[in-house]
Amino acid sequence: MASKPSMENAMTQNNMVVSNLSKRFGSLEVLRGIDTRIDSGQFISLIGPSGCGKTTFLRIIAGLDEASSGEVRLKDRVIRQPGADRGFVFQSDNLLPWRTVFDNAILGLEIAGRVGEAERKRTLDLLKLVGLSGFEDYYPRQLSGGMRQRLNLARALAVDPEILLMDEPFSALDAQTREIMQTELMRVWEQGRKTVLFVTHQIDEAVFLSDRVFVFARRPGRIQEIIDIDLPRPRPLDIKRTPKFVAYVDKIWKMIEHDVRESVLHEHV
Ligand SMILES: Nc1ncnc2c1ncn2[C@@H]1O[C@H](COP(=O)(O)OP(=O)(O)OP(=O)(O)O)[C@@H](O)[C@H]1O
Numbered sequence: 001m002a003s004k005p006s007m008e009n010a011m012t013q014n015n016m017v018v019s020n021l022s023k024r025f026g027s028l029e030v031l032r033g034i035d036t037r038i039d040s041g042q043f044i045s046l047i048g049p050s051g052c053g054k055t056t057f058l059r060i061i062a063g064l065d066e067a068s069s070g071e072v073r074l075k076d077r078v079i080r081q082p083g084a085d086r087g088f089v090f091q092s093d094n095l096l097p098w099r100t101v102f103d104n105a106i107l108g109l110e111i112a113g114r115v116g117e118a119e120r121k122r123t124l125d126l127l128k129l130v131g132l133s134g135f136e137d138y139y140p141r142q143l144s145g146g147m148r149q150r151l152n153l154a155r156a157l158a159v160d161p162e163i164l165l166m167d168e169p170f171s172a173l174d175a176q177t178r179e180i181m182q183t184e185l186m187r188v189w190e191q192g193r194k195t196v197l198f199v200t201h202q203i204d205e206a207v208f209l210s211d212r213v214f215v216f217a218r219r220p221g222r223i224q225e226i227i228d229i230d231l232p233r234p235r236p237l238d239i240k241r242t243p244k245f246v247a248y249v250d251k252i253w254k255m256i257e258h259d260v261r262e263s264v265l266h267e268h269v
């Protein structure tokens with residue numbers, strides 16, 4: 001069930017290779033010596049206590065932060081800056097309030113200088129895929145939180161990235177909307193099978209969505225364990241009540257419980 005980060009199977013399927021990645025902010029060592037390989041089309045969740053460096057890890061992959069040492073390769077290219085091969089969905093949506101749903105969704109393509117008839121059609125298709133057909137002319141303020149998140153997702157998918165980076169994208173949502181978004185994300189993902197790196201604090205969300213869960217250890221952040229989630233797909237929501245699912249959640253909670261308690265205590269002193 002569990003496996004340590006492995007350097008085997010390196011041959012063809014590798015989409016992303018992280019080698020000896022470390023990050024410091026001044027004297028603070030945030031990430032230490034991360035090595036991992038991620039196959040194309042895998043859904044990976046990152047879980048770990050607050051402050052262990054999950055966002056920093058994603059930002060380095062996004063090209064928004066620079067590693068202190070080590071590197072990330074995407075299909076053999078070393079990542080140095082943001083690019084259309086990576087799409088981001090952050091915790092707080094960064095929709096532009098003065099642009100309509102459609103104009104927000106096509107923004108990434110516009111920035112990449114790729115707006116033709118095919119791209120406009122693709123954007124409309126994606127809005128349909130995330131259930132926003134008919135809302136193309138709405139403004140963000142006229143949408144619910146769940147709709148805004150789905151628009152964020154459509155915008156990230158519009159540029160057709162090789163990797164989708166998602167940093168706690170559903171944390172602002174209520175529990176019911178969040179479950180709906182999880183199934184929506186699964187449905188969209190099943191159709192395109194992008195590589196996804198998904199940060200969450202909710203263990204059941206990680207187990208429900210993922211092929212593998214990377215459990216991060218507290219400072220300096222590193223991958224403590226990789227859990228393969230051996231559950232069939234597609235996964236209905238009620239899979240969350242099966243003994244196997246619950247066993248995965250328990251196992252991961254036991255791994256991070258100590259670190260989570262520590263990080264909470266430290267943040268309050
Ligand atoms: N730009 C920065 N300058 C200095 N320190 C930073 C910077 N960004 C992050 N840090 C520090 O790096 C550490 C890791 O932060 P990061 O945001 O990556 O954690 P995280 O795992 O995403 O936490 P959370 O679960 O709370 O979102 C924290 O101690 C934070 O204070």
Ligand SMILES: [Mg+2]
Binds near residue numbers: 054055056167
């Ligand atoms: Mg974070």
